[in-house]
Amino acid sequence: MGAIFGLLPVLGLLSLPLGIIGLVLAIMSFTTNHSTAMSVIGLLLSLLAIALFAIQAFVWAGSNDRTATHGGGPSASSDNEQAFKSVKIAKCGINALDLPVVEGTVVNTSEHKATVRIGFDITDGVGTRIDAAQGQAEDLAPGQRGRFTTVVLAKQVRPHTKITCTLADVQID
Structure with a gap:
C-alpha cells in the first residue's frame, strides 16, 4: 500500500x-x-x-464521508483544557481509498507562535480501535485558528464502516 x-x-x-x-x-x-x-x-x-x-x-x-461520526472532548489527563476545547472536528470519515481521514481546526492557545499537534483515536461502530492519527497546524500566532488534516495510511477500513474520531491529545510546541 x-x-x-x-x-x-x-x-x-x-x-x-x-x-x-x-x-x-x-x-x-x-x-x-x-x-x-x-x-x-x-x-x-x-x-x-x-x-x-x-x-x-x-x-x-475524491474524499467521501460514508456514515461517519465524530467524538471528542478532553481526556482526563489533559493539562491544557483550552487547547482541547479549541479543537473542532469538521470531518471524520473514510476517503476514496477506504482510509480514515480527520479534518478540522485548532487554536494556538499559547502566548507565542507555535505548532499545535492533535492526536486522535479512531474506532469503528462497535468501539474497536482501528488506529491512532496525528495532525498538526503549523506556525500559528497566539489566538490564531489553523487547519489540520490527517490520513491514516496504515489501516484500510471496509466500505460503509461507521467510524468515530475521538480527540486524545493536544500539544503546543
Whole structure:
C-alpha cells in the first residue's frame, strides 16, 4: 500500500509532460502527413496523461464521508483544557481509498507562535480501535485558528464502516 502512495506524486508529475508530448506528436503527424503511427502514439500518450490525471484527482479529491461520526472532548489527563476545547472536528470519515481521514481546526492557545499537534483515536461502530492519527497546524500566532488534516495510511477500513474520531491529545510546541 505504501508503494502506491509513493507513486501518486510521480504519476501526477508525469501526466503533464505525457500530455504535451502526445499533443506535439499528434500535431506533427497531422501536419507532415507521415505515417499514422505517430498520430496513434500521440493520441495514446494524451489519453494516458488524461487517465493519470483523473486517477490522481479521484484519489486525492475524491474524499467521501460514508456514515461517519465524530467524538471528542478532553481526556482526563489533559493539562491544557483550552487547547482541547479549541479543537473542532469538521470531518471524520473514510476517503476514496477506504482510509480514515480527520479534518478540522485548532487554536494556538499559547502566548507565542507555535505548532499545535492533535492526536486522535479512531474506532469503528462497535468501539474497536482501528488506529491512532496525528495532525498538526503549523506556525500559528497566539489566538490564531489553523487547519489540520490527517490520513491514516496504515489501516484500510471496509466500505460503509461507521467510524468515530475521538480527540486524545493536544500539544503546543
